[in-house]
Each structure stands twice: as C-alpha cells, then as structure tokens.
Amino acid sequence: MDVLIGKSTLVFVVSAVALAIATYILGYEPASIWAFVVAIIFSIILYTAAGTICGLFSKTLLEASLSIMPVALVFTGAPWGVLLADDFPIFKVLEYAPSVQLVHLLDIQNIGFTTGDLLKPLLIILTWTVVLTIVSVVLYQRRLKDK
Template sequence: MNVSLKRIQAIFMKDYKEFSRNYAISMVIFLPLILALMYRQTGAESIQSYFLPLNMTFSMVTAYVQSCLIAEEKERNTLRSLMMSPASIADILLGKSLLVFILTGVILAVSAYIVGYAPSQVVPIVLVLAISTVFYLAVGTICGLFTKSVMEASLAVLPIILVFSFGPMALNLTETNVMYKIAQWLPSAQLVILAEHSQQGASVGEIVQPLLLITIWTVVAIVIAVLLFKKRTKDE
C-alpha cells in the first residue's frame, strides 16, 4: 500500500481549514478541558476521576470530530472526489486522521495537567493513550462513513460518548455485578485498569494484559473502517 507524504499533508491542510471554519465542531474541543477544570475544583484524586476527562476527550473530540469531518466530506460530495483521486486508502485515512490525532494529544496533555495526573510510569501510559487515540479515530471514521451528514454523525457518536466515556464508572460496582462484568472489557475501562496497575507499580504482565485488549479493539476497529471505506468507494 503506497503512502504519499505530500498527499497526506494536502488532506491534513484541507481538514485544518474546514475545522477552523466550522465553529460548531471546533468548539467541542473545549468541553473536556471544562470538565477537567470542574473535577479539579472537587479535589478528587482517584485514577477514575483523572481519566473521566481523558475518556471524554476520546469520545467527544477524537471520535466526534473525526466522524463530523468524514460526514462533512460526504455531505458536500467531496469524499467521492477524494476517493477517485490518485491518493491511496492509506493516504486518505492517514490524512483525515492526522489533525484529530494531534488535537487529541494536545487536549489529553492539557487535561492531565489540569486535573494533576502525573503517572508513575510514563511510557506505558503514553503508549496506551496513543493506541486508544487510534481506536477512537477508527470508530469516528466508521460513524462518519455510515452517516450522510454532520447532524447524523453527531447523533451516531452519542452512544459512543455514553458507553465508552461513562462505562468505566461501572468498575466501582462489585465484581459479581453484571454491569461490572460487561464494562470491564471496554477499552476505556481497560485504560483505567492499566493506569491503576501502573500507579501501583504492578508487574509487566498486569500492564500488558489491558494493553493487549485495547490493541485488539483497535485492530478490529481499523479493519472495519478500512473495509467500510472500500465498500463506500465502490458504492460511490
């Protein structure tokens, strides 16, 4: 699969201009920061309180903005032109994801600073946050490809926000609870579990397990996004 840096950069710049002009989408990036400020005022210092703004960033920024940018292309009928251009699938998907990836990284860093989260083991946390970002980019791409307009994309992301952002709260329940047994497999919950293990100085094996599960979620989401993109290419 050929990858052209020039084409990726061109798609990135196009998305940047559209994002900066669309205030309805761009203003969303401030919501996790506002939530982080609110949590800072409460004085909560648990891993779950630290990671709620971070998980909200993934769903409300990464998935939401990505889906809206894809849906906006479809709504304007410009995605078809992009698909028919010499750009490969990798060029398009990487170019369409680069802006949101950078935005997510910045907001995650600022949110973590605001709530005062300082991981004892930086490398595994940064790695799992990067993998999680890719997962939510793939989920956002899927939502954008399934919908026909920005409004539809906004509605399609709502279940993602509710389930993945607030799902980890079920970890406060007893292990015998049905909601706990289901929620613990969510990538957002595994992210919290990994952070807790890391903060407690757990062994490599205890950290690798949630990292592996999040990676599996990510690979599956990427495969679905690529297959759906190919299908949309034929449909168009």
C-alpha cells in the same frame, strides 16, 4: 485512503496535544510513562476509528453527530457500568471495554507494579484498536466502491 489518513492525523494531533496539556495541568504522573503514552496512542486511534465507522453510515453531519452518541456513551461510560456489575451481572462484560482498561492502567501505583499489570490493559486496548481500525478501513473502502 489519503483523506482517511489526513483527517485521522489531524484528529490524532489535536487529541494528543489536548491530553498532554490536561495531564500537565492536573499533574498526573503515571506508573510507567511508556505504558501511558502507548495506551493514549492506542486509545486515540481506537476512538478515531469508531468515529469513522459512525460517520460512514451517516449521510449528513447532523446524522454523524447523533450516531456517535450511543457509541460514545457505551465506550466512555463503561467504567460507570462496571460499578453496576454486582447488581447486574450482564455489566461484567464491560470490564473488557477499552475505557475500563485505560482506567485500570491509570490506577496502577508507582510502587509495586509488575509488567503483567501493564500488559493486560495494553493488550486489550490494542485488540480493540486493531479490530476497529480494520473495520473502519474495510467499510471506508466499500463506501468508496459504492459511489
């Protein structure tokens, strides 16, 4: 468990610093700074868990790098898939992808938003984060028992 937490902490810190620098350089000002920070924290944990899950099924670093590609494509490409929802109704399910919810949260204007506008995306991202984190911890523990 120490290895899992240690590696995750390093990824978390590097990701947070990179996002903070990018946000500063781009001059982005969120409608709610606390919702923005919470969503970013949840997202970093979520993607770390997804990467851990892919890594647990890989035997080499090359396999891990390749196995994360489809997951990254689905999770980060979901906002583009939503654009196809009018033509292909199956893509409407992507509306609940964490990256789409993050986009919704980032698009909220500084004036005229409600707490509900902030909570829905945060709760969906939180749900994804909790589920993937639990799955990654369970798979990690099973992998340790297999060895």
